[in-house]
Amino acid sequence: MKEIFNASQPTGLPPAPAALAAKVRTLTPSLTRSMQRVAEAVADNPAGCAALTVTGLAELTGTSEATVVRTARLLGYPGYRDLRLALAGLAAHQQSGRAPSVTADIAVDDPISEVVAKLAYDEQQTLADTAAGLDTVQLAAAVAAAATARRIDVYGVGASSLVGMDLAQKLLRIGLIAHAHADPHLAVTNAVQLRSGDVAIAITHSGSTGDVIEPLRVAFERGATTVAITGRPDGPVTQYADHVLTTSTARESELRPAAMSSRTSQLLVVDCLFIGVAQRTYETAAPALAASYEALAHRHTPRNAR
Amino acid sequence: MKEIFNASQPTGLPPAPAALAAKVRTLTPSLTRSMQRVAEAVADNPAGCAALTVTGLAELTGTSEATVVRTARLLGYPGYRDLRLALAGLAAHQQSGRAPSVTADIAVDDPISEVVAKLAYDEQQTLADTAAGLDTVQLAAAVAAAATARRIDVYGVGASSLVGMDLAQKLLRIGLIAHAHADPHLAVTNAVQLRSGDVAIAITHSGSTGDVIEPLRVAFERGATTVAITGRPDGPVTQYADHVLTTSTARESELRPAAMSSRTSQLLVVDCLFIGVAQRTYETAAPALAASYEALAHRHTPRNAR
DNA sequence: CGTATAACGAAAATATCTTTCAATATGTGA
DNA sequence: TCACATATTGAAAGATATTTTCGTTATACG
Numbered sequence: 001m002k003e004i005f006n007a008s009q010p011t012g013l014p015p016a017p018a019a020l021a022a023k024v025r026t027l028t029p030s031l032t033r034s035m036q037r038v039a040e041a042v043a044d045n046p047a048g049c050a051a052l053t054v055t056g057l058a059e060l061t062g063t064s065e066a067t068v069v070r071t072a073r074l075l076g077y078p079g080y081r082d083l084r085l086a087l088a089g090l091a092a093h094q095q096s097g098r099a100p101s102v103t104a105d106i107a108v109d110d111p112i113s114e115v116v117a118k119l120a121y122d123e124q125q126t127l128a129d130t131a132a133g134l135d136t137v138q139l140a141a142a143v144a145a146a147a148t149a150r151r152i153d154v155y156g157v158g159a160s161s162l163v164g165m166d167l168a169q170k171l172l173r174i175g176l177i178a179h180a181h182a183d184p185h186l187a188v189t190n191a192v193q194l195r196s197g198d199v200a201i202a203i204t205h206s207g208s209t210g211d212v213i214e215p216l217r218v219a220f221e222r223g224a225t226t227v228a229i230t231g232r233p234d235g236p237v238t239q240y241a242d243h244v245l246t247t248s249t250a251r252e253s254e255l256r257p258a259a260m261s262s263r264t265s266q267l268l269v270v271d272c273l274f275i276g277v278a279q280r281t282y283e284t285a286a287p288a289l290a291a292s293y294e295a296l297a298h299r300h301t302p303r304n305a306r
Numbered sequence: 307m308k309e310i311f312n313a314s315q316p317t318g319l320p321p322a323p324a325a326l327a328a329k330v331r332t333l334t335p336s337l338t339r340s341m342q343r344v345a346e347a348v349a350d351n352p353a354g355c356a357a358l359t360v361t362g363l364a365e366l367t368g369t370s371e372a373t374v375v376r377t378a379r380l381l382g383y384p385g386y387r388d389l390r391l392a393l394a395g396l397a398a399h400q401q402s403g404r405a406p407s408v409t410a411d412i413a414v415d416d417p418i419s420e421v422v423a424k425l426a427y428d429e430q431q432t433l434a435d436t437a438a439g440l441d442t443v444q445l446a447a448a449v450a451a452a453a454t455a456r457r458i459d460v461y462g463v464g465a466s467s468l469v470g471m472d473l474a475q476k477l478l479r480i481g482l483i484a485h486a487h488a489d490p491h492l493a494v495t496n497a498v499q500l501r502s503g504d505v506a507i508a509i510t511h512s513g514s515t516g517d518v519i520e521p522l523r524v525a526f527e528r529g530a531t532t533v534a535i536t537g538r539p540d541g542p543v544t545q546y547a548d549h550v551l552t553t554s555t556a557r558e559s560e561l562r563p564a565a566m567s568s569r570t571s572q573l574l575v576v577d578c579l580f581i582g583v584a585q586r587t588y589e590t591a592a593p594a595l596a597a598s599y600e601a602l603a604h605r606h607t608p609r610n611a612r
Numbered sequence: 613c614g615t616a617t618a619a620c621g622a623a624a625a626t627a628t629c630t631t632t633c634a635a636t637a638t639g640t641g642a
Numbered sequence: 643t644c645a646c647a648t649a650t651t652g653a654a655a656g657a658t659a660t661t662t663t664c665g666t667t668a669t670a671c672g
Contacts (some may be wrong), residue, residue, distance in 0.1 A: 032650060038428060054629055064652040080629065081659090085356060088391040089398030092631060106581060108588050112449065113587070116578050123574060124430045131426035136419045143418065159475065162468045168571070169465065196566035258445045259476055260577055263472070268429060269575075272422050275412060279421070282414050338619060360660055370621040377662060386660065387628090 013091050020046070021092050022129035023075055030234045031074065038071040041262040042083075047091035047265075054080045123264045129248035130265040134272070142201075142243040143276030145225040148173075149199040152178040153219065155187045155212045156203035163266040166201050170274045173292045174285035184211035191218035198224040203270075205247065205262040207235020216240045229269050231262055245269050326352070329381055337380065340369040343375040345571040348389070353397035360386045368393075429570045435554035436571040440578070448507075448549045449582030450478075451531040458484040459525065461493045461518045462509035462532050469572040470509050480591035488584045490517035499522035504530040509576075510566040511553065513541020524548045535575050537568055551575050 013164055025044040038061045042049050049057055054065045057080075061068070072083035146152055152171060156164030161182035168180035183186035194200055200219030204212045206231040208233050220226045220240035229242035231249045238244050247265035278285040324411035330349040334342055344367045348355050355363055360371045361387075361560035367374070412424050452458055458477060462470030467488035475484035487493035500506055506525030510518045513536040526532045534547035537555040544550050553571035584591040 034651070053627085055627095058652090066631080066652060067650090070651095085391065086393040088394040092395030092399045108585050110585070112446045112578070112582055115581050116440055116442060116445070119577050120433045120574060121573050123577075124433050127426045127430050127433075129507065131422050134422055136422060139422070140418045144349060158473070162472050162475075166465070166468050169468075181637075262574070267569070271425050271429075274419070275421050275425065276418055279414050279416070340620070361658095371660075372621060373619085376620095390649080475660085594631090 014071070020075070022063075022132040022248060025129055026133045026231070026233075026246060027074060028225075029249055030232055031071070034061070034067045035071045035074065037061040038063060038068055039075070042075075042087065043069075046087045046094065050084055050091055051088035086093075122261060124259045126248055126264045127268055130268050133246055133248055134269065135244075135246065137268075138243045138245055139272060139276065141165070142199075142227045142245060142273060143280060145199050145227070145243070145279045146176075146201075146273065147280035148197075149225070150197045151194070152176060152199045152201065153187070153190055153194060154178065154180040154201045154203065155191075155215045156180065157182055157184065157209060158212045160203040160205060160209075160212070160266065162272055163263060164201075165268065167201070167274065169268045170270075171277065173289060174278050174281060175288040176277070176281070181215065184214065187211075187215035188218055190290050191215040191224075192222065194222045194224040195221045196223035196225075199227065201227045201229065202231045202237055202241070203266060204235075204237055205231045206267070207232030207237045209237070212242065212298045213237050229266055231265070245273070251302055321369060326381070327394055333380060337377070337500070340367070340373045341380065343367040344369060344374055345381070348377075348381075350391065352393045352400070356390055356397055358383035358390075384517055400533045419569040426565060429572045432554055432567045432570045433574055436574050439552055439554055440575065441550075441552065444549045444551055445575075445578060445582065448505075448551060448579060449586060450532045451533070451549070452505050452507075452579065453481075453583045453586035454481070454503075455531070456503045457500070458482060458505045458507065459493075459500060459521070459530075460486040460497055460507045460509065461497075461521045462486065463488055463515060463517045464510060465519070465569055466515075469569060470507075472573065473507070473509075473576045473580065476576075477583065478593060480584050480587060481594040482583070482587070483608065487521065490520065493517070493521035494524055497530075498528065499531040500525045500528045502529035502531075504528075505533065506530045507533045507535065508543055509572060510541075510543055511537045511555075511572070513538030513543045515543070517541050520545065520598065535572055539570070551579070558569040 024039050028036055028043075038057065041057065041061050049060075052060065054068050058065045058068050066284055069080050072080045077083040077084060077086065106115055110118070128287055139163055152168075154164040154168050160196075161180070164180040164182065168178040171178035179190065181190060191200060199218070202212045202216040207228070213236055216226050216228065216237065217240045220242075225243075226241050227243045227245065228237045229245045229247060230237050231247045232238075233244050233246045247262060247269055248261070278289075325543050327349055330345050337345055341518075344363065347363065347367050355366075358366065358374060360374050364371045375386050378386045381389060383389040383392065408560070411420055416424070423543055458474075460470040460474050462468075467486070470486040470488070476482040479482035485496065487496060493603055497506060504520070506522055508518045508522040513534075521541055522532055522534065523546045526548075531549075532547050533549045533551065534543045535551045535553060536543050537553045538544075539550050539552045553568060555571075
């Protein structure tokens with residue numbers, strides 16, 4: 001067996017400078033056990049790890065040099081040396097940064113004001129991570145496909161279905177033909193109709209939601225351009241995806257289900273996709289948007305209150 | 307003859323992080339010619355030098371490895387390796403200094419990477435604004451009402467309907483009885499059923515969406531506790547709201563409809579509401595959340611994909 | 613002009629990083 | 643449950659990079 005971990009990097013992204021923390025979080029779930037230990041140590045204490053040699057870090061994490069190097073590769077660096085440099089950069093970056101006062105998890109007895117602060121902070125973090133980890137090449141490709149598509153189908157179930165509907169709603173507003181399917185059966189039924197020139201978008205945080213993978217597979221086999229928006233760029237869903245857009249995976253806690261931050265992340269991706277498409281179809285998008293405002297105007301009472 | 311350059315460091319100062327540039331200037335006059343060349347290169351372009359090996363830097367400056375190492379020592383580092391680390395840190399530091407260039411609006415011809423950065427930044431801003439402007443007293447009151455409610459109805463149309471569904475979905479997950487209504491007629495029909503001890507929540511960015519105000523008014527008159535989530539705390543909807551939760555109103559542009567940032571803001575408020583309720587119903591919420599995970603487990607394929 | 617000293621670089625010695633490969637663990641299908 | 647295939651892992655060999663050594667060349671000073 002050959003170990004070509006570089007191949008797992010879809011497009012040759014240049015290693016991340018301060019986006020390292022994001023990358024670690026995004027990638028952690030798809031790492032093996034010992035690699036996770038290394039990644040954790042690195043994310044936990046960048047400054048400390050930057051001071052260590054491969055051997056040192058291997059000992060600290062109770063693994064081998066080989067594993068450390070492998071982890072560095074997975075993180076997108078050519079080797080440990082480069083990861084170490086990035087780590088030093090990150091450390092300096094953090095140092096200059098602000099006080100990470102609210103990093104703690106939300107507890108059952110947190111006062112409501114604390115909850116607001118922590119949630120806002122977490123979601124901001126999620127946004128930053130997502131933006132940092134988003135592959136703009138893949139995004140551009142997805143945008144190009146969507147902008148010229150005959151029709152666009154969006155698949156998502158559970159929490160992701162709302163994101164799907166949001167995307168479809170917005171695309172409709174700029175005059176594109178888009179549908180969101182939350183019902184797996186109807187999704188497959190519709191996917192069968194797709195062909196080359198159409199676009200299918202699957203949204204699943206886990207990357208392994210059968211109900212979403214199935215319609216994407218059908219669309220893929222019918223020749224449609226397929227896009228996966230997922231937190232697991234190595235998950236089964238990517239088998240049938242021409243373009244993969246990665247969402248960030250923030251830690252979850254008992255009170256804070258993963259759905260919450262994954263939704264934030266997914267929405268940002270979807271927004272980017274939408275804006276990208278709107279740019280490329282500006283001629284028709286702008287008047288369509290204006291028209292939809294116009295149509296809604298009479299639904300608002302003339303704010304006489306107070 | 308022995309070369310103990312370390313001895314030239316009077317007091318065992320720890321290597322400088324960002325004070326490197328200063329150190330270089332201070333030390334330059336006392337350096338030999340070739341060492342000056344090295345120091346100059348380093349001060350000139352920290353990022354570039356950080357990417358070079360000893361040999362590389364030696365060649366670049368037309369000197370030898372030994373000289374580079376000697377210079378590193380003079381600068382206060384144990385060796386070149388450490389200088390390089392410091393250089394990487396310095397580079398990252400400098401980079402972070404000039405970051406806030408993304409304040410501008412999204413333009414039609416922005417490259418996709420710019421779009422991602424601007425959107426992420428805007429949404430982060432929206433979150434911060436929302437958290438800052440949220441009245442925790444009102445929020446606490448709304449939470450208390452929802453946590454003990456017999457049933458919870460949520461009204462929202464258009465983009466806000468998705469937020470409403472999100473809230474209802476989550477409340478359902480922790481065992482509460484919640485419904486989201488996007489259909490104005492059904493919403494009113496259901497609102498008639500409410501009475502004291504029930505909670506009705508209206509979500510409208512403009513604060514003047516008749517289709518949402520109407521059911522809230524009905525619920526209000528029936529004696530239910532009513533909550534308005536709106537960007538216009540002076541809008542008509544607040545007439546019938548016992549508690550008003552204010553969302554932030556970010557600027558919108560031609561390509562960036564208001565729906566986008568209002569949605570972000572609304573979701574944060576809804577999340578806070580949810581977490582608050584989950585805290586107060588922890589005894590039942592925690593097992594209910596766990597159970598809902600459990601129920602979904604088999605819907606995921608066992609990640610066999612490479 | 614000669615000598616002492618400092619500056620410098622080539623190359624050896626060492627440390628560090630990377631790769632290979634075999635052993636072990638893990639999961640999958642009969 | 644077992645046998646098989648595949649993935650994960652670390653020890654050690656191999657390759658690079660860094661540091662040290664040491665001899666040569668340059669410079670200063672008497």
